[in-house]
Amino acid sequence: MKSGKHVMLLALLCVGASAPSIAQSPPPPATEFISEFVIANRILADQGVIADGFGHLSARSPNDPNHFYMSRARAAGMVTVADVMEFDLGGQPLDQRDRRLFSERFIHAEIYKARPEVNSVVHSHAPTLLPFGLTGTSLRPVSHMAGFLARAAPVFEIREVGGNDTDMLVSTPKLGAALAKTLGQTPIILMRGHGFNTVGTSVKQAVSRAIYAEVNARILMEALKMGNVVYLNESEAAKIAKKSPMPQ
Amino acid sequence: MKSGKHVMLLALLCVGASAPSIAQSPPPPATEFISEFVIANRILADQGVIADGFGHLSARSPNDPNHFYMSRARAAGMVTVADVMEFDLGGQPLDQRDRRLFSERFIHAEIYKARPEVNSVVHSHAPTLLPFGLTGTSLRPVSHMAGFLARAAPVFEIREVGGNDTDMLVSTPKLGAALAKTLGQTPIILMRGHGFNTVGTSVKQAVSRAIYAEVNARILMEALKMGNVVYLNESEAAKIAKKSPMPQ
């Protein structure tokens, strides 16, 4: 196993690494963990999942399950180690200084509260996912890389909890909790007119699910125009989801 | 706040900057303003909004509301400080020398005349916006990043003012004024068979609106193929437009 800090997560996200996963290892010291977290931000930007500068990634602290890491408000492709901040599950920063925060950090905080096994959350505005949340067309798995979509992705309609005149942002604990409730035990949730979130037991799982949710959306979008689509059945989806894209 | 001139606008266009917006600060000295203007040109090219070398960006002078800045005729991705020229509201350059001008600078001049609060205008030929101007399909907001589209974007049909045998270019004050009239009080106008323009109270607002108008068009284009689309309602659009992508 290569021990270089900066390339490790990149390697984990590719299939070439024989390294044990983060979850299987004892928690690495924070600096290595943060370095990998930064690389994961860059990967999300590189893959077009957070291409617009406004999505965000978080990771539960390996040292304290009631804390999570997230960048100060800045484009994922520009995040550096110095931008990473620590938050509590109320969404409050431990050391804000003069740094601007993402207003939607409550998406992350409330999911961590509701789902103890979740250790990472991606929030994305990827354009290819939006149409599914806008039209009632189910996002279901057509690629074996997206077995985790076995059950059609739930859609968060902010009007159901916030009424018809919100600003669309999940910027309060109440809205975050409602979103976490709609997410339930699933790995992905669409947000109508906004984007989507994936969760995982590790950064690599949440990130790779976000990447393949986007790929699956592109495939399904075109397949639906051609005719009747054969989806992965429940058994196929469940079995491949245990192996791919990232088991944990 | 970082004081580096060249990276400032880039930072402002991303969410990472805690800097006060241009409009809130006292007008910076012209050189810094121009440096930022150049970076905004490059961003428009990088984001595919002015990808073909023929769109253009302008900014009202912070020193004289009857003047505006615009590059000499050259691709946005290649604009340098030395290319930026100053124009009066008649569209005439203060110091042309032997530099070639964009023939459609009257789009900008006439909008600045009609809309005192507008301080920046983008003119783009982005291919994903064109179909909306060609088919009568309304460009309405489906992404929360495009709340500014609340009212369906008006379409400028040059035939209505110029007749059936124009060269399609808004290359006179008369045509520019007609376009500004169709624009009215809205933030965006489609031009049939040509492109679109966005306006803003700041360069960052006009530029970010252009970027997200393009993203919204891509999303809507695909959503329309899937079925009935849930648009942002007027209240949602108005509230999010006050915050995102750039409040001013």
Added chain:
Amino acid sequence: MKSGKHVMLLALLCVGASAPSIAQSPPPPATEFISEFVIANRILADQGVIADGFGHLSARSPNDPNHFYMSRARAAGMVTVADVMEFDLGGQPLDQRDRRLFSERFIHAEIYKARPEVNSVVHSHAPTLLPFGLTGTSLRPVSHMAGFLARAAPVFEIREVGGNDTDMLVSTPKLGAALAKTLGQTPIILMRGHGFNTVGTSVKQAVSRAIYAEVNARILMEALKMGNVVYLNESEAAKIAKKSPMPQ
């Protein structure tokens, strides 16, 4: 006017250049002409018009109207000055040495024979143009950058001249002449199941027409899915074609 050899054509293809066009100047010495020709090859690759390594560009010799330049068989994005060869209108190289030739150089040779005013030809396989040649859907102008498409682009069906069992390649003078006849006096011709060609009075005109034919195809493809499309009318197309993308 900048005199740098390598940047000149690039500049001409952007709007920033105040330089007189090639056709207006006295013919430059061959070395400068060839340097520009090489840059034009790179631009076609960069813009995705010759992205697959198998399209080609030619230019009539400024010194001998019965000769033209073309690269040896190699990807446009890799062409260097040393790859450029001179051919006669029979499609024969003046100095082949051991260099491999494009088998379809007869497209170019026969168009130069039939159209004395044409000084450059682009042959492209751009995927976005192909559907128009395959389905009978007319490629007509919807972008003001593509006024040259005023008359729907003719389609070359090789079966009409070569029968039902050709190898699809225009690799003989006879097939080239048939293609030139179908082209007639138009600026572009689609080839069913193969690609398209544009012609121009200059390299910059042929190249820019190829680039905007591709852009127009992308716009039209999506507009046709939305509903009834307003095309440029004949007068608009003719007037804008005199100015844009490149008058000559």
Added chain:
Amino acid sequence: MKSGKHVMLLALLCVGASAPSIAQSPPPPATEFISEFVIANRILADQGVIADGFGHLSARSPNDPNHFYMSRARAAGMVTVADVMEFDLGGQPLDQRDRRLFSERFIHAEIYKARPEVNSVVHSHAPTLLPFGLTGTSLRPVSHMAGFLARAAPVFEIREVGGNDTDMLVSTPKLGAALAKTLGQTPIILMRGHGFNTVGTSVKQAVSRAIYAEVNARILMEALKMGNVVYLNESEAAKIAKKSPMPQ
């Protein structure tokens, strides 16, 4: 002919090389062969055919027809000479050490068993090919670069051999043999909900077929939305397939 090891395959995959093909030459020493194999992996990544880090390329050993080369499990765009491993036709590595293997190497092993003339296999998840395997829409040739698609590509439905609850992966000799049987004597096979494979008598043929299968899919996808499509007929497809993209 250039003798540089690293650029040779790249050159062969472009049309510029006058070099004899691999199959025509005596087998090069393993090191040169492997260097070319590595470059072919990079080309597949660069062209978006293996963009997700999970496809793979193999090549039958020029020294032993019962052996083949394949990278350890890692993204094609990152493969180096040191990653290339040798396998027998049972899919077993000759020298595994601690390297992780692609679980689907049996696709390659079983095709090499069933098709003695095949010397290279590509396995890809390219999103543009998937819809054809999902909907029953035939992948047939519409580009002259894809004459090898003359007969509509067969579709491997893993349920037919593995039942309704597989994990979708061809990770056993039995499943590989079933896939090879469905492939029959054709050059390409689609895998429902998974991807596709191309085969060739040389690395360059398998790789170039994979690239143009993807291009053809993009063209056909859009053409089908426009109306009735004219496909290459059998004679056209057969004749051009002997010349292009790579005869062997």
